[in-house]
Each structure stands twice: as structure tokens, then as C-alpha cells.
Amino acid sequence: MLEMSGRTHRDGDLAIEAVDLRRRFGETLAADGISLKVPRGSVFGLLGPNGAGKTTTVRMLTTLLRPDSGTARVAGYDIVRDAVEVRRRIGLVGQYAAVDEILSGYQNLFLIGRLYGMNGSQAKKRANELLERFDLLEPGKKAVKTYSGGMRRRLDLAASLVVSPPILFLDEPTTGLDPNGRAATWDIISTMTKGGTTVMLTTQYLEEADQFAEQIAVIDHGKVVAEGTPAQLKARLGKSTLVVHLDDNMTEAKARSAVDRYAAAPPALRQNELVVQLNDLGQTAEIITALAQAGANLDQIHIAKASMDDVFFELTGKNRAQEGLAA
């Protein structure tokens, strides 16, 4: 992940470039001027609460929805004028499994292969390959409506990979999955991204964006409210904190005098802890040294890094508990 984020990109290397996309549904501006640049081969996260405009953005980029205004190029092709060219180069995993419930898993994959222009035997071979890879060989003969959520999602992913598209859109790919299903899905996706596929994923799960995306755009009310690497966003928006447990040996006065010059704001006393907001994580070592010299035991010192939750809250004023209520 680190080595990839260090890459530089020319504009010609962009897999997705959106400029000022807008789309209105009645009174609601679902997308209110979305601009994005996604380098080829990268994993791009679109993070935002429910109703922020994530799905609308993905639907426009995948040619399912026409923007009211603005333009976008996907794999170098205009999403409106060259929609068919775009469709030849993308895979879409939507919020709801886009598979035929009545057909079997095998029949679904065969169908997609045939529609991509494979002949019968090519489509059959590919379908069986994918069933094997996604651990669906056994249930492959049964109707999809008998599948569990995780199996359905795996089949959905497999269906998106019938032709190994260079650009893959994943719209909340783990929504509705149990932790096991989520982990398995991410296993599959991360292996794919290692193969060079460009991935745009939308998610409400902050840790998912944090863990997998090299670049994140946070969107809210149809607008991009922040953009950057997870580390940049966290550095810019969420301050890390250092907590010192106080006791008779390490008094408040001693602790304050040791950390004062590193603190971003005056340290706050919270029960028997001193909470210090840090300007710069790089100074951590110095602070710890200073505290140790003042007589602190290392067990007493705890550093809390900013989480994506903090970033999310800062940007959208919503936390996940509220999200849950809204949903």
C-alpha cells in the first residue's frame, strides 16, 4: 500500500476522470459537482454516509445514469458519447447482487460470458473456472435464490470478472455481509487489485476505506468534501492524542511540564488521566523520552491515533451511531 501511494501519475494514466458531474432527482441534488481523478491501477475509495451521492456517482460512471451536466472519462472514453466502449472495460458490483435469482450460479456466469461475445464452449470454460476460484463449484448447480448472502456476493463478484475488466466498480460490496463474508470478499478483491485492476469502491465502513483505498474522497450532500490518502486525511483532520495515566509518582504538574511544549492545545485533565493533543506524530519519541525522564512508567503512556471515524465525524458531522439510526 505504501509503495503504491508514492507513485506519480500523468493525466494520461487516469482510469477515471470526472469533472463536475451533477445529477438531480426531483428536489434532491444527488450529485452536486463531483470531480475525481483515479490513477490507473489504484484503489480509490468513495466514502460517505447514506444518501451522500456515492451510488449516483457510480451509476453515472458506469453509464447506468446520464449526468445532467459535467463530463467523465472512464478508461479514456466519455461515459455518455462512448458508453459502449466504457461498458467493454468495466465491471460493476452493485449494492445488491446483480445476479439472476432463478438461474443457477453456473448459468449466471455462462450467460454473462455469452453476452460478452464468448462462444458456448469459451463461456462454459470460464464459468467453471470462476466457480472453482470463488469456491462455488458445488452450489453452482443450484438456483441462486437458495444461496446465502456471502455466496451471492461471491457469485456477483465472479460475474463482474468474467472478462477481467481493467476497471472495477464496487458499490458497497460488503453491505449486508457477516464478518466472515466481508473478510472473504476483501480477500478476493485485494488479490485482484494486486493484479493491476483499477478499483473504485464506495463504502460506509471507514476501516474498509482506510485499509484498502490508496486515495479517498469523502462525499456528503453530493459534494466532495475532502480528498487524499487515508494518512493525509487523518493527519489533516484528526489529531492523535497521547494519554498519561497519573499516579502519586507521576503527578499532573510533572506530566504537564514534560509535555507542554509538544501539545497542540493545553492538555486536559480527565479523571486521573492527562490527555494531550499532538501536533505531529513524529515528536512522539521525544515526548515519551521527556515523560520517562520526569519519572513516568512506560505502561502509563498510551497513544491514540486518529481514526477514520474521527475524520468522518469532522467532515460530515455524523458518526456511525447516527448513521445507524438514519439507515
Next chain:
Amino acid sequence: MSSVTATSGESTFIPSRASGLGKTLDEIRVFVWRNLSHIPRMPERLADVTVMPIMFVLLFGYVFGSAIAMPGQVVTADSAAFYRSYLIGGIFVQSVVFMSITTAVGVVSDMKEGVIDRFRSLPISRVSVLGGRAIASLFEGGLGITVMALCGLLVGWGARAGFGNAVAGFALLAGIALAMICLGIYVGQLVKNPMTAQAIGFTAIFPLTFASNAFVPTDNMPVWLRTFAEWNPVSAMVQAVRELFGNVPAVDPMAAGLIPARDLPWPLENPVLATLIWIVVLGTIGMTLAVRKYSQGKDR
């Protein structure tokens, strides 16, 4: 799972640029296969086109048939036997007209599922999904007509106007079915759930098929209803099918002076031509609206 690879080890496959009629026909074939593959897993879908018409034949044929005679005739065993073969033409048409509902219900279910988004995001022609649906529905309708014809033969119906006319009769039914299917594909995209499609279908189609000559002759209906019934496209279709299958009364009651003479409306005087016109008009409207609606995509 470690063996999952997207592009490493395989070349990134970009589907060929092929387009045009050949590719579209191939796509339609795939969609026909898809829709027909649904049938073994949900055979109840075929009930609409098979069980229902058979029940109509038996119920109407034997319950009402024993009390219904052609105008100017008295009820006898012969009149009941004639009524059954008279009835079959009506039920043939009723069942192909009902194809609009079954098709609409199928389309609503399709549109509700996420799979339609996948189809839309594939590099395929826009008409393939609809064309495949139409042809698959036509197969279902054909199956229904076959079952009904066999059932009809058992109750004394027969195609008595020669082989050529019989073929023309079935071809006409196929044409009506196709037009109805196109309308059904459009309606199916308008509504949100299958129940609504079913409700719209029944409130529109039931009165339309009953207020016609499908089950009883129109001659003795009140004038207002008779006027409606005789201009009703269903009547022209039924009359056309009856003539092509030779299921009209041997003695024309009007010509024989059994009922008061009057001029029949043009569609009933020229039922085959009128039916062809209806097929073209309804089919074109249905197809145009259906394709346009599909191309617009769903807004949500």
C-alpha cells in the same frame, strides 16, 4: 482463495468490438435461453398460459355451453357441441391477449432485480434484453396455444377450413401475441411491482375480452354494449380466428332471417384485415414505447 487473480496470469480480456445485426441476434438468442431456463425452476409461470385456458374451455364449454345457443337457434346437444368449438376461438384470443399480463409481470420482476443493472452495464445492444423477453414469451404463448388446441380437439373443436387457413389462423394468433407482448414489456417497465402489473392487466383485459364476441355472440347484447363489443379489437381478432378455423355457424342467422338484419361494423366484415391492422398498430406502439422506456433507464 489465494488462486484468485484478476489480470495477472491472464490477459485482460476486452470484448470484441463486434456489433451489428449478427451480434444482436446472438444476444437475443442468449436472452431467450435465459428466460426459457427460468421455466423448469418455476413451472407455475406456465399455469397462466396452460391451466387457465383449459379451465375456461371446460367451464364455459360445459357449464354455459349447455345453456347457450347461437342467435335464432334452440339449445340442443348439437348447439352445445357447436358452442364448444365456437368458444375455442374466443379462448385462443383471450389467452394470447393475456400474454400481455404474463409478460408484464415477468418484466417487472426482472426490473426489480439487480441483474438488469448488470445487463445495462454490459456492452450489448439495448434491444437484446427486450427482444429475448419477447421471443421467450412467444414460445410460452405457443406452448399455451398447443395445449389449448389439443384440449379443444378433445372437446370437439377442429380446424375445419382447410390446412392453409389453419396455418394462417395460428400465424395470426402469433402476431396478436407478439403485439400484446410488446405492450406488456412497456407496461412492465412502468409499474413497480408484479401485483400492480397483474391488477392493471386484469382490470383492463378482463372487461375487454368479455365485452366482445369471445364467449357469446354480440347480437343480443344491449345496443351500447354491442356497439362497444363489435368495435372492440378483441372481437375482430376472435372473428378472424373463427373464420380461419371454420368455426362459424353453418347458417348465418342474419342472412337466414333468424335475427333482424343490420350492418356489421367494418372490423367484423373484414376481420382478418382488421386484425392485421391492430397487430401492426398495437405492436408498433408497444415496441416503440418499450424500447424508449428501456433506453431511458430507471431513475432512482
